[in-house]
Every structure is written in C-alpha cells, then in structure tokens.
Amino acid sequence: MPMETDARHAVVVGAGMAGLAAARVLADSFEAVTVIERDTLSRASAPRGGAPQGHHVHGLLALGAEVFEGYFPGLRAELEQAGAPVWDWGEKLCAVLPKGTPPPTPMGMPIQTFSRPLLEHVLRQRVTALGSVTLRDGLTVTGLRTASPGKVTGVRVKDGDGEDEIAADLVVDASGRSSHLPQWLTALGLPSPRTTTVDAQVGYASRTFSYPEGQAPPAWMGLLQPLRAPDFHKGCYAIQIENNALHVTLHGAKGAQLPHGDDDFLAYAKTLRGPIAETIASLTPTSSVRRYARTVNRKIAYHRLARWPDGLIALGDAVCTFNPAYGQGMTVAALEARLLEQMLGNRRARTPLDGQEFQKRLARVTASSWLMATTPDRAWEDARPAWPVKAGNWFMNRLIDTVPHDPRLYTAFSGLFHMTAGPLTLANPRLLSSVLIGPRPASTR
Structure with missing residues (x-):
C-alpha cells in the first residue's frame, strides 16, 4: 500500500535492473509509478537491443541476491523453478588463478546462476504485477519537462505517433550507459558534471552450449579465469544456467584478438589454462558468437554539482558503470534501490525527496565498488599508475x-x-x- 504522502506519480526511465529495482521501491511510496523503456519488450525471456551485454555471462553477488529476495520474496525459488541452478560458491566454483586453483571449500554461500534475460524477465513480471506500476515500452524519453531550471516536473517522450509529455512528481533516470542526462542538465543552464573513466580495453566474446544426450555436465557449476595486468591478457567466465545450458564468455584485454566464429572460439579457449577448452569441445553451440567491448568504468560526479533540480534523481549505470568483469553492476543497483527506500522512508511527511542529498549518498554507496574495479583496471593503462x-x-x-x-x-x-x-x-x-x-x-x- 502507498504511504500516506502527497507523492502521486513517479517516472522511471529505463526498465533494466536498476530501473526495475527502483520501481519496486517507489511503488511503496507513490500512488502511481510509470516505467518507460525505449525497447519493445518481448513477453518471453529474451535479450533486448538496449542491453547488448545481456548476451554475456552475468553474475549476481550474494549480497545482491539477498537484497532482491527481500524486495521480491520467493525470487530464488521462482528462478530455480525456471531452471536456474543454486550451488555453493566454495564447493562448485573452479577458479583458475595465476598461482593455482583453490580446492573445493564448503562456505555455505549459496549462488544462483542464470542468464541476464531470465532474471530481467522475472523481475519485470513481478514489478508490473504491482497494481501501482505501469510499464510503457517502445517509448523514447527525449528530455526533461520543467517548470523552471530548478524544478523537474516530468519527461518529454516520443514514439511512432509523435511527441508527448508525462507529468511526474519525481523522475528517476535509470537509462544506463546511454543516459543523456548530462546534456539535459546543460540545456537547463546547469553546469556539466565531471566524468571520470578508467578503461582496461577489455572485450568479450560469448556463446551458449548444450550437452549432447547422455553427457553429464562438468563437476563445477562456475568457471572463473580472471585477467591480470600485465601478464594475463586472456581469461574466461562460464556458468551453468537455465535450460541445462552452459554460458561461456571469453575475454581479453589490451589488444587480445577475440574470436568471431566457431573455429576461433575454440582456438581461443585452447590458449587458456584450465578445463574450458576440453569442456566445450564436445558440446553443441546453441547461439552465434556475440562480441561486446563497452567495458569502460565511468563515473559521473552528479554529487559534486552545486545545484541540482528538484524532482530528479539518477542511479544505476546512468551514474556509475563498472567493467562487467567484476560482476558488481546488478548488486550495486540493488544497494542503490535500498538507499532510495531508506531516504523515502526517512523524509518528513509531505516533503519531496532531496535529490541532491540522494546523489551524495549514492556516491558513497558506489565508492568501494568503484575502487575494487578501477584499481586493477588502472594497471592496464599506459600511464604510470600512482x-x-x-x-x-x-x-x-x-x-x-x-x-x-x-x-x-x-x-x-x-x-x-x-x-x-x-x-x-x-x-x-x-x-x-x-x-x-x-x-x-x-x-x-
């Protein structure tokens, strides 16, 4: 049930992980929530054009799974029913590290592995089942609707039939790496925020495999071989996911030539230590090879702007993106939703959310993950590290x-x-x- 406030309508731009998590939280505080998604969404679990990284291995860290389970009770069981396996990280991970592979070590740390499209599909169904939430897909947000440079009152949108405006008491930009918020703020006469990037020039090549009839899957549920500057330019991630499939992502840094097709995918795998090449050699590919190279770490310092318009916040990859190799993105999105919930709950009755304070606190939420991702990635840069x-x-x-x-x-x-x-x-x-x-x-x- 919505809280007793004068908060009537919130608009969330983007139906990715951060947008869906934010919509779930907002549904407890607003009478109506509209999620706007540029892609035309499938009713089934399928990759979408606005999330090309959906073709690659994704991982939900243990903390992120815990937070999502709190917002969507029974989520783990629902995913398991859809075929997503649950396993103990210490017992079933094969970590091929530079100095060896840790032996199986029971940790009591349950991990669930699935494709990004499956998780997004299940969360989208859960969110749209909330009575106060409406999802409008195939709609592009072209700018902010304002009453003055200091007050956002909604968004301007465009579809095949023309342009329109949607009024809102709060606008949440969760549109990801493609966010146009810096330009929109500049158009309001606000200063351009500082952007920091760290690029290890990592690229991915991924595909899925099925097991031939009668062939048992490997003993491990997840395989990890990380990159490390300056000597380890190649690596991989592989996880067992729904539909009894093996999802494999090969990756490389600083000029490593990633595979394009069947033959060079296996040839690349054979250059790696560990069991990945032997594992996939007898499997049946069920997808083409997909490549991805937008892995730069990027942080936009909205929290340092001296002025910030009322009625607006930004979160998720629209603010801070990480090299996906570290698997932090979905978990950080969950933590940002938790921050939003806390700030909505702590505000005084009939007062709007303090967007500027939210951006400052969000910067603290992302600080440790930014450090964890960028410290090793800076070692790949040409400049001598500090x-x-x-x-x-x-x-x-x-x-x-x-x-x-x-x-x-x-x-x-x-x-x-x-x-x-x-x-x-x-x-x-x-x-x-x-x-x-x-x-x-x-x-x-």
Whole structure:
C-alpha cells in the first residue's frame, strides 16, 4: 500500500535492473509509478537491443541476491523453478588463478546462476504485477519537462505517433550507459558534471552450449579465469544456467584478438589454462558468437554539482558503470534501490525527496565498488599508475596468489568479493600475515 504522502506519480526511465529495482521501491511510496523503456519488450525471456551485454555471462553477488529476495520474496525459488541452478560458491566454483586453483571449500554461500534475460524477465513480471506500476515500452524519453531550471516536473517522450509529455512528481533516470542526462542538465543552464573513466580495453566474446544426450555436465557449476595486468591478457567466465545450458564468455584485454566464429572460439579457449577448452569441445553451440567491448568504468560526479533540480534523481549505470568483469553492476543497483527506500522512508511527511542529498549518498554507496574495479583496471593503462594504485594492486595480487593455498583466506576473500563482508575482514592478524608472507604449499605452512 502507498504511504500516506502527497507523492502521486513517479517516472522511471529505463526498465533494466536498476530501473526495475527502483520501481519496486517507489511503488511503496507513490500512488502511481510509470516505467518507460525505449525497447519493445518481448513477453518471453529474451535479450533486448538496449542491453547488448545481456548476451554475456552475468553474475549476481550474494549480497545482491539477498537484497532482491527481500524486495521480491520467493525470487530464488521462482528462478530455480525456471531452471536456474543454486550451488555453493566454495564447493562448485573452479577458479583458475595465476598461482593455482583453490580446492573445493564448503562456505555455505549459496549462488544462483542464470542468464541476464531470465532474471530481467522475472523481475519485470513481478514489478508490473504491482497494481501501482505501469510499464510503457517502445517509448523514447527525449528530455526533461520543467517548470523552471530548478524544478523537474516530468519527461518529454516520443514514439511512432509523435511527441508527448508525462507529468511526474519525481523522475528517476535509470537509462544506463546511454543516459543523456548530462546534456539535459546543460540545456537547463546547469553546469556539466565531471566524468571520470578508467578503461582496461577489455572485450568479450560469448556463446551458449548444450550437452549432447547422455553427457553429464562438468563437476563445477562456475568457471572463473580472471585477467591480470600485465601478464594475463586472456581469461574466461562460464556458468551453468537455465535450460541445462552452459554460458561461456571469453575475454581479453589490451589488444587480445577475440574470436568471431566457431573455429576461433575454440582456438581461443585452447590458449587458456584450465578445463574450458576440453569442456566445450564436445558440446553443441546453441547461439552465434556475440562480441561486446563497452567495458569502460565511468563515473559521473552528479554529487559534486552545486545545484541540482528538484524532482530528479539518477542511479544505476546512468551514474556509475563498472567493467562487467567484476560482476558488481546488478548488486550495486540493488544497494542503490535500498538507499532510495531508506531516504523515502526517512523524509518528513509531505516533503519531496532531496535529490541532491540522494546523489551524495549514492556516491558513497558506489565508492568501494568503484575502487575494487578501477584499481586493477588502472594497471592496464599506459600511464604510470600512482603509488596508491601500485600498492593496492600489489596487495590484491598477493592476496589472490595466496588464496589457492589457504582455505580460510579463500573464504574471507569470497565474502569480500560477494560484498557480504567488508575490507576489515582481512585485518584479522592471521589472514593478513598469510597475505604478506605470500603463497606457500600446504606442506610447508
């Protein structure tokens, strides 16, 4: 039920993960929520043009899964019924790291793997089932509707029949990497926000496979072989997903020539350590090879603008995007929705949401994920990294090199990776000394 406020109508631009999560939260505080999506959406689970990364491996971290389950009770069970497997991260992940592969280590950390289109489809059905939410697809937002430069009162939209305006008490830009918000703010006479980018020049090539009749899937549920500057230019991610399929993404940095078709996909896989080439050699491809290269980390400093219009907020990839290799995007979107819920709940009755304060707090939500993604990615850049970046990469590399030889450290690092634990986890003297001493075979520890 909507809260007793004068908040009547909210418009969310974008029906991706961040937009759907925001719409779910807004439905508790507004009488009506309209989600506007540029793509024409399928009624089934299928990739859409506005999310080309949907063809590639996606991961929902443990914390993100927990937050989404809170907003959509029974989500995990619904996805499992659709074929998405649930497995323990420590037991069923094959992590091919530079200094070895950690042995199976039960962690009690349940992970669910699925395609991005399946998750988006299920969430879209859940959101549109809410009585106060309307989804309008095939509609492009062309600008902001304003009463003055300091007050946003809705959006201007365009479809095949012409242009129109939609009034709103709050506009949420969740339109992703293609957001035009900086230009819209400039058109209102507001200063252009500063944009920071970090580009490791990572590219992806992905496809899905099915298992021949009678062939059992591999013992692992997920396979991870990360990139690392300057020596490890190639890697992969592979997960078992719905429809008994294996989803494989090969990736490379700094000029690695990614495959285009059947033969060079397997040839690329054969250049990697670990079992990926042997696994896919006998499988049947069920999709063409899809490539993707928009992996730059980008942060727009809306939180530093001295002026911010009332009735407007921005979140998700419209504000801060990460190299997808680190799997943080969907989880950060869930955390941003949680921030929105907190701020809507804490405001005084009959007062609008403070958009400027929201952007400031959102910057704090994304800060640690930005650091986790950009510190290793800066090592790929041509410019000599600053000493804090070098020190951070040295420590992280030492940590990852030690993980295969220390089950307790592997468990602690997994909690850090999945955002269920903070960096202070590694302040434990035993774990910290293990990292500083470095990797040692079990027989010599």
